Amino acid sequence: MKTGTGKTLRHEDVYEELERILTSSAFEASERKRQFLRFVVEETLSGRADRIKAYTIATSVFGRGDDFDPMQDSIVRIEAAGLRRAIERFYLTQGVAGGVCISIPKGGYTPQFGTSSDGAQAAETAKKVKAATSLHQLGPRIMVENFDVGSDLDNLAGIGKTMTCQVISALTRFTGIFVYGFDTTERRDATGRLDRRPDSLAIDYHLLGTVTISRKSLHVDILMKRAKDGCFVWADSVTRTLNDDCDPSRIVSLCREIAGHVARIVALRDGVIDSQARECAGDAPRHFAGYQKLLDFQDYWRTLEPSRFEPLLRDLELTVAADPQFADAFACLSMLYSNAARYGYDVSELCDDPLEHAMELAKSAIHLAPQSSRAHHARAIAEWFLGRVDASVATMQIARSLNPNDPELLAESGFRSAMRMDWKTAVPLIEEAYLRNPLQTGQYRMGLFFYHFAEGRYDTAFQITEDIQAPGVAVVHLAAAAALARAGRKGEARARLGEVERLSPSFQQKLRVDLAFRQIHPDLIDAIAAAIEDTNPSWSPSARGADLRRVQGGGATR
Known part of the structure; x- marks a missing residue:
């Protein structure tokens, strides 16, 4: 057989590569996915590629009966998506220059064989790298405008920019939203004039405010308006006492505290953004679609209602299959599989071991978005139920460091501490989280x-x-x-x-x-x-x- 560059591959070369993949500890896939890969490769090399259909795979690999209907049962599509991800991760770390490569292109289940030097494969890799740079462009887009300043203290004229920076920093820790800052709002055109109309960015909301500072207090007024119609959707005022203390480090600390308050109200689960996304469901910008999947997950997570579990599981499986760059969807799916183990739900049709699968999905989420606190949260839960308590605690610490403004991470940490009877740690964390x-x-x-x-x-x-x-x-x-x-x-x-x-x-x-x-x-x-x-x-x-x-x-x- 010939590769995309005309190089001839022997069947023995492909079989050898198949065994290298299946025996490698770097190939993070369940036994079912390994059987899937072996079946499609062996069928192809035996000249039976035309038989590789969802029905054949389901009945030959997954033990489904003759009445299997791929329109009603999505098991093959779901497993294929997971297998593709596992193969991609394997070659990212274990690829050999000029060596044989096995892939399963989207749109079918028949494998393709090539080498790491094939131009088509290099182009596909470049495409994935490019996609990985825009992982978070799947949710609402917020423009943080420069905060105006009202101050009778000449040495604090830069307080507006300080507050703007702190708000941007706090918001970007919530990886479900996409944040633009003052470096975008103050872009200058070719003549040097200020251009404040970044229409091409498809901004959904503008966050703006005023900082007023005196020797007695630091006061911040914040407004948030919808870009499409200019409607103000949220407003708030925050005041902090200075007590004649105008020490710059103290003021920066207060700005950070206020920014955290703003971020929690705007971006936390069930905050302003979530309520807006719910209101405009069905009439939202295209890039809201992925974010609304997260709202479906939050609806389940709030009540843990068993009747919602299976439909959401299937929906999120199809979501990650359709959008393999959606890190938060992987994290939510991981948390569902952990719940399957926690509450005894039967997911044997979808995976062999729900906790190991939860770990696999959490690792995928972290690989896609290393700074996502939700991804680390998902991994911490899987580790906990796998009995890796110390590792779970350490992972939760990473999650909290990535987003100290997320109350759910505080609550989760307190909950786990309470189960170990560490009341001194647990109770303040849980109480603060619900405040x-x-x-x-x-x-x-x-x-x-x-x-x-x-x-x-x-x-x-x-x-x-x-x-x-x-x-x-x-x-x-x-x-x-x-x-x-x-x-x-x-x-x-x-x-x-x-x-x-x-x-x-x-x-x-x-x-x-x-x-x-x-x-x-x-x-x-x-x-x-x-x-x-x-x-x-x-x-x-x-x-x-x-x-x-x-x-x-x-x-x-x-």
Whole structure:
């Protein structure tokens, strides 16, 4: 066979390259994807490339029955997209100059064979590199205008530019939006005149404001308007006291604090941008489409409603298949697969091991957008449930350093600390997170449940389970039952256990193993399990001691 440059390849060369890929630790793919690759390569080399269709792959590789319908079941498209990504990552790190290359072009499942010097492949690589430079142009676009200055202090005339810089810095940490700054707004034309009309950038919103500073206070007025019609969609004022302290470092610190406040309101989940994106759904700019996928994820993440899980999983799988540069979609998909393991959802049709797949997706997100806090958040969750607790904590620290203004990262860190009974760290983080954004998902309040339950404040602990507002999650009802039991409300506790059994019929047999899988401190497990056993002796757990240590030390799949 000949490559794009006319070089002849022997079948033996391709088989040798196939084995190099499949046996390499750098090829990050599940066993199912490996079987997929071997099947299509061997079929092609055997002269049966015309048989490589979705139906044949599904029935020969994935064990689907003769009634498989590719229009109803997207498993082959989803696995093919993941396989293409795994092959691309492999050649980025393990490619050999002039060596054989195997690829599966989009639009089909028949592999192509070439060499690393083929012009077509080089062009495709250049295209991907170019695409990787514009990863975040999938969401709303904000122009931060230079902040005006009102000051009676001559030595602080530059405070407007300082505030502008801090706001830009704070906003760019939210990688779902695209931010333009004063270097764009003050572009000059060929005659040297100021050109403030960057129409070609398709700006969606303008953020502007005024900084007024005196010896007594620093005051900032902020406005945000929609570019298409000039409608103001948000306004706010922030004042900080100086107390005659005009030390420049103090003022810069206050500017940074105010900028963080602005960024949280504008860009956090369920903030101004999100509400705008929801309002203009169906009538949004083309580049909003990807961002609205993230809103769908947030709707699920807020309630963890089981009925939303599978449709969203399928939708995001198709999203990343269609747009392999969408880093945040990979991160959200990773978090869904972690939830599949956490709540026992059957995703065996899509992957062999949901947690390993979650790790693979999180790594893809980080590879696409190394500065994305959401990508590192997704990896931290997967590591946690894999039993890699120290690694998870370290990854969460990276996520928080990338975006210290995101309340969800504070809440997640506090939640994980609470499960290890580190109350000194956990409680302030969770409480601060909900002060910053009371509307975020209630699941992190479970950390406060652990705290109050461990301290014997059972009525407070029960009320927190109510505040979580996740009626479809069995473990929340379990927590409520434990608190009610210890508060002497046994009848209500038994009713909650009935809800657990309805939502998760097998939970009764795996109580301690499930709690250990979540990396909850053994003392908390003992306390919760004892309360449940006192309420209903038939819930006596079957796993203790060594089994729990095994689960907490190395992770578990469900």
